[in-house]
Amino acid sequence: xxxxxxxxxxxxxxxxxxxxxxxxxxxxxxxxxxxxxxxxxxxxxxxxxxxxxxxxxxxxxxxxxxxxxxxxxxxxxxxxxxxxxxxxxxxxxxxxxxxxxxxxxxxxxxxxxxxxxxxxxxxxxxxxxxxxxxxxxxxxxxxxxxxxxxxxxxxxxxxxxxxxxxxxxxxxxxxxxxxxxxxxxxxxxxxxxxxxxxxxxxxxxxxxxxxxxxxxxxxxxxxxxxxxxxxxxxxxxxxxxxxxxxxxxxxxxxxxxxxxxxxxxxxxxxxxxxxxxxxxxxxxxxxxxxxxxxxxxxxxxxxxxxxxxxxxxxxxxxxxxxxxxxxxxxxxxxxxxxxxxxxxxxxxxxxxxxxxxxxxxxxxxxxxxxxxxxxxxxxxxxxxxxxxxxxxxxxxxxxxxxxxxxxxxxxxxxxxxxxxxxxxxxxx
Ligand SMILES: [Ca+2]
Numbered sequence: 001x002x003x004x005x006x007x008x009x010x011x012x013x014x015x016x017x018x019x020x021x022x023x024x025x026x027x028x029x030x031x032x033x034x035x036x037x038x039x040x041x042x043x044x045x046x047x048x049x050x051x052x053x054x055x056x057x058x059x060x061x062x063x064x065x066x067x068x069x070x071x072x073x074x075x076x077x078x079x080x081x082x083x084x085x086x087x088x089x090x091x092x093x094x095x096x097x098x099x100x101x102x103x104x105x106x107x108x109x110x111x112x113x114x115x116x117x118x119x120x121x122x123x124x125x126x127x128x129x130x131x132x133x134x135x136x137x138x139x140x141x142x143x144x145x146x147x148x149x150x151x152x153x154x155x156x157x158x159x160x161x162x163x164x165x166x167x168x169x170x171x172x173x174x175x176x177x178x179x180x181x182x183x184x185x186x187x188x189x190x191x192x193x194x195x196x197x198x199x200x201x202x203x204x205x206x207x208x209x210x211x212x213x214x215x216x217x218x219x220x221x222x223x224x225x226x227x228x229x230x231x232x233x234x235x236x237x238x239x240x241x242x243x244x245x246x247x248x249x250x251x252x253x254x255x256x257x258x259x260x261x262x263x264x265x266x267x268x269x270x271x272x273x274x275x276x277x278x279x280x281x282x283x284x285x286x287x288x289x290x291x292x293x294x295x296x297x298x299x300x301x302x303x304x305x306x307x308x309x310x311x312x313x314x315x316x317x318x319x320x321x322x323x324x325x326x327x328x329x330x331x332x333x334x335x336x337x338x339x340x341x342x343x344x345x346x347x348x349x350x351x352x353x354x355x356x357x358x359x360x361x362x363x364x365x366x367x368x369x370x371x372x373x374x375x376x377x378x379x380x381x382x383x384x385x386x387x388x389x390x391x392x393x394x395x396x397x398x399x400x401x402x403x404x405x406x407x408x409x410x411x412x413x414x415x416x417x418x419x420x421x422x423x424x425x426x427x428x
Pocket of ligand 1: 206209316317
């Protein structure tokens with residue numbers, strides 16, 4: 001319950017009828033230790049008829065917010081007086097650390113409830129002085145974001161949004177750096193699917209990448225997306241980092257027509273100049289990031305070139321995440337929430353074979369494990385069901401199971417087939 005404080009004062013003095021006290025019951029408030037104060041959306045502030053007092057820098061650092069005169073806040077029968085910070089209408093009512101501390105609440109993550117740490121009668125708008133300070137601080141560290149009486153926001157997994165810029169609107173035609181210097185076209189072009197330089201680095205993420213010439217001065221592509229949760233985000237971009245040359249481009253996220261996050265990449269190296277790919281090819285894929293706060297709701301990501309670089313621009317993948325500690329590696333996908341829902345490494349791997357689980361494994365198949373892991377170049381093995389059903393599995397050697405093409409190559413390379421190394425016999 002949030003009430004207009006002045007109305008409450010006026011009511012007992014017969015200056016205002018009790019039923020005219022402006023008050024609101026909020027059922028979807030968010031308890032958020034990322035916030036310090038009590039934050040109310042503009043529409044609720046207007047309904048309560050509050051008056052603006054000053055502008056302050058918000059805890060997110062980048063923006064400013066308006067402060068409003070105090071309200072009476074009541075949660076589970078406990079009340080206190082609290083100043084109000086304004087947030088946009090698409091943000092829920094946020095209950096930060098100060099109101100929680102004033103009301104002597106801590107969050108119990110397991111039961112997803114607020115727990116009072118002293119009797120109701122003692123909960124007023126004063127800080128606890130009887131409680132040892134160390135105890136207070138310990139309890140505060142336990143406070144985590146959650147939707148009051150509903151879902152713990154902190155229990156939700158981090159958000160990872162992975163995008164492939166070669167699909168973005170505005171990417172036109174093709175770009176290639178390996179056919180000689182390319183000319184500016186006024187737009188990003190599809191690049192790839194790579195040559196040896198990319199393949200030795202694991203290749204490009206998913207389909208291809210996109211690129212633009214060093215001399216390009218005006219190219220832009222974008223895509224729209226939804227920010228599922230308000231918070232501070234990192235926008236990572238996997239791109240070609242040239243050794244000793246710049247490849248500048250700008251990353252921008254707009255919300256409601258305003259720049260929410262923006263920054264320039266490709267000016268400072270993100271891969272060490274001594275990196276083996278940088279030394280061998282003169283460039284390497286690397287990840288650079290810009291960071292900033294995003295609100296819940298629609299957003300537009302733009303990748304833009306507005307000045308020439310010293311070498312070509314080539315972008316492969318974008319990752320937007322509120323997991324600020326996460327560091328992308330190569331093309332590896334982040335730990336999406338669904339990954340944790342699957343047990344991808346069961347103890348009994350044979351159970352995965354379905355109807356073939358009772359098939360015995362031939363003794364001759366035992367082989368040294370590269371890097372302690374079993375390994376099979378399946379593309380080099382014949383898959384003729386008739387042939388397999390006629391074999392005695394215990395008698396088969398690696399040579400026997402190779403494709404006929406691989407067998408021909410192996411035979412022409414050496415007259416002995418009985419001691420062929422796996423790498424030679426099984427490469428098609
Ligand atoms: Ca890509």
